[in-house]
Amino acid sequence: MIRHLRTIVDLSRAEIEALLELARLIKRLGLPESYARVTRGKTLGMLFQKPSTRTRVSFEVGMVQLGGSAIFLTEDSLQLKRGETIADTAAVLSRYLDLIVLRTRDHGFLVTFAEHASIPVINGLTDQYHPCQILSDLLTIQEKFGGLRGIKLTYLGDGNNIAHSWLLGAAQLGLRLTVASPAGYEPEASIVAQALELARETKAQIEITHDPIAAVQDADILYTDVWVSMGMEETRQGGCSAFHPYQINGALLARTGKPTKVMHCLPAHRGEEITDDVLDSSASIVFDQAENRLHLQKALVTQMLVWAAERA
Ligand code: CP
Numbered sequence: 001m002i003r004h005l006r007t008i009v010d011l012s013r014a015e016i017e018a019l020l021e022l023a024r025l026i027k028r029l030g031l032p033e034s035y036a037r038v039t040r041g042k043t044l045g046m047l048f049q050k051p052s053t054r055t056r057v058s059f060e061v062g063m064v065q066l067g068g069s070a071i072f073l074t075e076d077s078l079q080l081k082r083g084e085t086i087a088d089t090a091a092v093l094s095r096y097l098d099l100i101v102l103r104t105r106d107h108g109f110l111v112t113f114a115e116h117a118s119i120p121v122i123n124g125l126t127d128q129y130h131p132c133q134i135l136s137d138l139l140t141i142q143e144k145f146g147g148l149r150g151i152k153l154t155y156l157g158d159g160n161n162i163a164h165s166w167l168l169g170a171a172q173l174g175l176r177l178t179v180a181s182p183a184g185y186e187p188e189a190s191i192v193a194q195a196l197e198l199a200r201e202t203k204a205q206i207e208i209t210h211d212p213i214a215a216v217q218d219a220d221i222l223y224t225d226v227w228v229s230m231g232m233e234e235t236r237q238g239g240c241s242a243f244h245p246y247q248i249n250g251a252l253l254a255r256t257g258k259p260t261k262v263m264h265c266l267p268a269h270r271g272e273e274i275t276d277d278v279l280d281s282s283a284s285i286v287f288d289q290a291e292n293r294l295h296l297q298k299a300l301v302t303q304m305l306v307w308a309a310e311r312a
C-alpha cells in the first residue's frame with residue numbers, strides 16, 4: 001500500500017522518532033549519499049488552494065537541496081477549475097510526479113485525492129490538520145529541551161488544524177498536552193475522542209480546558225496560533241473577543257512559574273493571539289520553528305520516496 005501523510009497518525013511512534021533522527025542528521029551533515037540516490041531527479045508537485053509562505057518555500061527549497069525539483073500548482077491553473085474530478089486529477093498527476101503536497105480548504109479533498117493517487121500524498125495543511133507543522137515543531141522541541149519526554153506544552157486559542165494535529169501528535173507519542181480554548185472554539189469532539197483513545201495506549205497526558213490561567217501553570221512551552229484561520233474570515237468576524245484571555249502576553253507568560261519557551265506556527269497576528277514583546281523576546285523560538293520546517297520536510301520527502309521505492 002502506498003504511504004501517505006494525511007494526518008500525523010499515518011506515522012507510528014517509531015516512524016516519527018526515526019524521522020526526527022533523519023531530520024537531525026540532514027540538518028547537521030546534509031543528506032547521506034545512500035538517500036541522495038533515492039531523491040535525486042525526483043519531482044514534487046505542490047497543489048495549493050490557500051496562501052503559504054513557509055510551507056511552499058521550505059518544500060521548494062528542500063527539493064532543490066535534495067537534488068530534485070518542485071512544481072507549484074494552483075487550482076485555478078488546472079482543469080480542476082473546469083470540473084475535472086479530484087480522482088482523475090490524482091490519477092493523471094501520479095503519472096508525472098513522484099510525490100505531491102496538498103494544501104486544501106477541505107480535508108475531504110485531500111483524502112479523496114490520496115485514494116486515487118499512486119504516489120505519496122503529503123498534507124501541507126487542510127482545514128482540519130497540519131501534520132508537517134507539528135512534526136517540525138517536535139524537532140524544535142527536541143533541540144531546545146534535549147528530548148520530548150515530560151515536557152508540558154500548553155496550546156492556547158482556537159481549536160483549529162494546529163490544535164488538532166497537536167492532539168493527535170501528543171497522543172501518538174505519549175506527550176503532555178493541555179489545550180485551552182474559549183467556549184465554542186474547542187477542538188472538534190471527534191478528534192479529541194480519537195486523541196484520548198490513543199492516549200490510553202501511549203500514556204499521553206491530554207487535558208482540554210477553558211481556563212487559560214490554570215492551563216499555563218508549570219508549562220515548559222506556550223504555543224498559539226491565529227484566532228481566524230485561512231478560510232474562516234467571513235464566519236469569524238466580530239467573534240474574537242472571547243479569545244483575549246488566551247493571548248500570550250507578558251502577564252500570562254509570567255504565570256507559568258518557570259522559564260518557558262513560546263512557540264507559534266506563524267504567520268502571527270501581532271497584538272492579537274501574541275504580543276510583540278513576547279514574540280520578539282528571548283523566550284520565543286518561532287523562527288527556529290520556521291527553519292525546522294525545511295529540515296524536517298527534507299527528511300519526510302526522503303522517507304516517503306524510500307517507502308515508494310521499496311514498494312516498486
Ligand atoms: N506555518 C505555516 O504553515 O505557514 P505558511 O502558511 O506560511 O505555509
Ligand code: NVA
Pocket residue numbers: 125160161162225226228229230265266267
Ligand atoms: N490555523 C492557521 C495555520 C496557518 C499555518 C490557518 O489554517 O490559517
